[in-house]
Amino acid sequence: MAKNEKQYRPGKILITEAEIRRRAAEIGQKISEEYAGEEVLVVGILKGAVLWMGDVIKNISLPVRIDFMAVSSYGASTKSSGVVRILKDLDNAIEKKNVILVEDIVDSGVTLNYLREVLLHRGPKSLRICALLDKPAGRRAAVHIDYTGFTVEDVFIVGYGLDVNQCYRNLPYITSVEES
DSSP states (O other): OOTTOOOEEEEEEEEOHHHHHHHHHHHHHHHHHHTTTSOEEEEEEETTTHHHHHHHHTTOOSOEEEEEEEEESOTTSSSOOSOOEEEEOOSSOOTTOEEEEEEEEESSSHHHHHHHHHHHTTOOSEEEEEEEEEOGGGOOSOOOOSEEEEEOOSSOEEBTTBOBTTBSTTOSSEEEEEEO
């Protein structure tokens, strides 16, 4: 670790694993009802959305295909740079497909707004957004979230796929993060 690099540790638990799983079941059921008789393509944004996406798709009672994208706007910081880079694009075309974009957290909205525009230009039948966490206090771009797990306050959080400097993704709950 670099001498000037900040160190962080988990703080208070904000959302328990049981609460997350319960909400994933509710959202999976809602998606199943809204897309009854159709197939959905669930696109997870790596790396943070993997755990949440897994829990949601386990609760969808329709044919489900999955794909992934990787983007970067944070680097090693706790603040978004505002510059979005696609690091890994989709493996398959989404034209005329029902796409559900799954994100771990919507903070500034810049990344999600950018991805939404990129995907809409590819001609999906529908495009909806599912986010584990919505942090509206940090919003810089208007984004509509169709399926929201939880709304959180303006604190930096980790756990359940969310990280700081690639650490704490494995925590089974959502917690605030504190500087050491």
